Amino acid sequence: MACSTSSPLIPTLILLLSLPILFFFFAPKILSSRQISISVPDELDDLSLFQKAIAMDSANLPRKHRNRLPSTRSRLGSTFHRPKIAFLFLINSDLHFAPLWERFFANVSVNNNSHEHLYNIYIHADPSVKITLPDGVFKDKIIPSKRTQRSSPTLVSAARRLLATAMLDDPGNAYFALISQHCIPLHSFNYFYNFLFDLRKLSGDLEFPSYIEILSDEPTLWDRYNARGENVMLPEVDFDQFRVGSQFFTLTRKHALTVIKDRRLWRKFKLPCLNVESCYPEEHYFPTLLSMQDPKGCTHYTLTRVNWTDSVNGHPHTYHPPELSPELIYRLRESNSSYSHVFARKFSPDCLVPLMDIADSVIFKD
Numbered sequence: 001m002a003c004s005t006s007s008p009l010i011p012t013l014i015l016l017l018s019l020p021i022l023f024f025f026f027a028p029k030i031l032s033s034r035q036i037s038i039s040v041p042d043e044l045d046d047l048s049l050f051q052k053a054i055a056m057d058s059a060n061l062p063r064k065h066r067n068r069l070p071s072t073r074s075r076l077g078s079t080f081h082r083p084k085i086a087f088l089f090l091i092n093s094d095l096h097f098a099p100l101w102e103r104f105f106a107n108v109s110v111n112n113n114s115h116e117h118l119y120n121i122y123i124h125a126d127p128s129v130k131i132t133l134p135d136g137v138f139k140d141k142i143i144p145s146k147r148t149q150r151s152s153p154t155l156v157s158a159a160r161r162l163l164a165t166a167m168l169d170d171p172g173n174a175y176f177a178l179i180s181q182h183c184i185p186l187h188s189f190n191y192f193y194n195f196l197f198d199l200r201k202l203s204g205d206l207e208f209p210s211y212i213e214i215l216s217d218e219p220t221l222w223d224r225y226n227a228r229g230e231n232v233m234l235p236e237v238d239f240d241q242f243r244v245g246s247q248f249f250t251l252t253r254k255h256a257l258t259v260i261k262d263r264r265l266w267r268k269f270k271l272p273c274l275n276v277e278s279c280y281p282e283e284h285y286f287p288t289l290l291s292m293q294d295p296k297g298c299t300h301y302t303l304t305r306v307n308w309t310d311s312v313n314g315h316p317h318t319y320h321p322p323e324l325s326p327e328l329i330y331r332l333r334e335s336n337s338s339y340s341h342v343f344a345r346k347f348s349p350d351c352l353v354p355l356m357d358i359a360d361s362v363i364f365k366d
């Protein structure tokens with residue numbers, strides 16, 4: 001008999017047949033520890049989005065106004081439209097502080113004109129994570145999103161996708177603030193708005209800066225420069241030109257355009273990290289690009305406070321409820337530049353209740 005149960009072929013066959021099944025169960029575990037790379041279709045999707053945004057921007061903005069804020073005047077030049085802030089939420093878990101942000105946006109004075117909004121919200125949410133968003137200001141604000149992973153170029157892609165989507169969506173978006181689910185506001189919306197669009201600057205010809213940290217004297221810079229292989233960044237980026245800074249920026253529209261137009265640096269920064277522990281493309285791509293293209297147009301400081309004391313695994317200090325007090329908010333606002341911090345990170349989700357307790361009396365009281 002060919003199919004005798006005692007045949008040694010059977011266990012072997014069973015084993016062979018079960019391999020794909022075993023692989024099916026264990027592969028996600030094995031693969032998820034690896035870096036996700038950016039596929040060609042994903043890259044093409046982004047390129048076509050960027051091209052639309054670039055085309056729209058050049059159609060809406062006369063060349064001579066490039067350095068100034070767009071859309072402060074209508075195309076007829078008569079009515080005055082106030083510029084808007086685009087809030088770009090880059091998240092890979094629930095927006096724990098949604099109620100706090102809800103209150104941040106609730107007190108926006110809109111010139112008593114409900115048709116005129118001073119801000120827009122855009123959310124990039126990692127689609128591989130189940131995220132529930134509350135109604136209210138965050139309802140239906142998720143943009144077409146792709147997977148993101150720490151210390152991989154996918155975080156840069158996500159930020160560029162947010163910038164392009166916001167530029168395309170509303171020519172009135174003049175500043176673009178990147179925020180994560182661990183960030184909280186340290187001031188009211190009106191404080192932030194008046195700070196960015198200081199009326200003296202609006203009426204004059206002064207250029208509006210981007211608030212982005214740009215540092216060149218960090219000890220880890222050499223390892224990070226070579227994290228994709230030795231000298232791989234050449235010839236596009238010399239080590240002398242390589243910069244580091246917080247991922248959390250507030251960019252002008254002019255610089256948002258610089259970012260989505262860039263292909264030259266992105267070709268290198270999108271390469272997978274070989275040394276994941278010292279790569280962090282999201283902390284290098286934006287400061288390097290803007291410091292190469294327009295260093296004078298950037299303040300070199302971020303508006304987002306972070307506490308790196310006793311950092312663990314490249315994660316900053318996470319604040320917990322016992323640490324929260326009005327004094328902490330005041331301390332976090334302090335900065336080494338001439339202006340106050342407007343946002344801070346990172347806070348554990350259970351900080352929501354104590355933060356709400358001091359929201360009106362401390363955080364938004366200005």
Ligand SMILES: *[C@@H]1O[C@H](CO)[C@@H](O)[C@H](O)[C@H]1NC(C)=O
Nearest residue numbers: 106107188360361364365366
């Ligand atoms: C914000 O608006 C709410 C409701 O309109 C009001 O009760 C609260 O006092 C306002 N807070 C500030 C700081 O203006």
Ligand SMILES: *[C@@H]1O[C@H](CO)[C@@H](O)[C@H](O)[C@H]1NC(C)=O
Nearest residue numbers: 107108109110111112113114
């Ligand atoms: C907004 O308009 C309403 C009615 O038109 C008026 O009663 C109210 O005082 C206005 N509020 C502000 C803040 O100007």
Ligand SMILES: *[C@@H]1O[C@H](CO)[C@@H](O)[C@H](O)[C@H]1NC(C)=O
Nearest residue numbers: 307308309310317328331332
């Ligand atoms: C920063 O974190 C450390 C603990 O890691 C803490 O002792 C310190 O008070 C924090 N600084 C601020 C300004 O919150």
Ligand SMILES: *[C@@H]1O[C@H](CO)[C@@H](O)[C@H](O)[C@H]1NC(C)=O
Nearest residue numbers: 305331332333334335336337
């Ligand atoms: C200001 O700069 C000093 C020296 O570089 C640094 O130790 C300190 O943490 C900075 N303070 C803030 C609020 O960033």
